[in-house]
Amino acid sequence: MAKVTFIDQGIEVEVPVGTSILEASKQVGAPEGDACGGVCACSTCHVYVEQGGALLSEAEEDEEDILDKAFDVRHTSRLGCQARIEREGDISVRISQESLEAYYNEHPNVPRPDNLGARGRRPLSSG
Numbered sequence: 046m047a048k049v050t051f052i053d054q055g056i057e058v059e060v061p062v063g064t065s066i067l068e069a070s071k072q073v074g075a076p077e078g079d080a081c082g083g084v085c086a087c088s089t090c091h092v093y094v095e096q097g098g099a100l101l102s103e104a105e106e107d108e109e110d111i112l113d114k115a116f117d118v119r120h121t122s123r124l125g126c127q128a129r130i131e132r133e134g135d136i137s138v139r140i141s142q143e144s145l146e147a148y149y150n151e152h153p154n155v156p157r158p159d160n161l162g163a164r165g166r167r168p169l170s171s172g
């Protein structure tokens with residue numbers, strides 16, 4: 046088993062090896078978007094892997110191509126639907142601003158927190 050922590054939400058979940066970060070988020074209701082349904086065709090599942098990145102599958106070219114079009118990409122960026130846990134251990138992630146926005150847009154019945162931003166990010170302007 047591996048433990049996945051969604052840092053900003055203070056949510057942890059134990060999942061078997063083979064689980065993706067997106068699947069882990071769904072098990073505990075962590076607010077990670079998945080507009081394309083997890084088929085590597087959007088970037089709404091964009092997360093920052095702060096700990097345990099070496100426990101995850103390597104990013105393949107398709108994932109890198111999608112991340113090229115994502116917002117605020119960092120060296121820790123992964124697509125949650127493509128980052129699959131390959132070894133036991135502790136993994137900590139922050140859900141990106143674009144992923145949070147997508148999640149709350151997709152789930153209008155879920156109360157939206159006042160500040161959606163991952164730490165260090167400004168909230169998007171409300172226009």
Ligand code: FES
Nearest residue numbers: 081083085090126
């Ligand atoms: S959910 Fe669309 S790329 Fe991951």
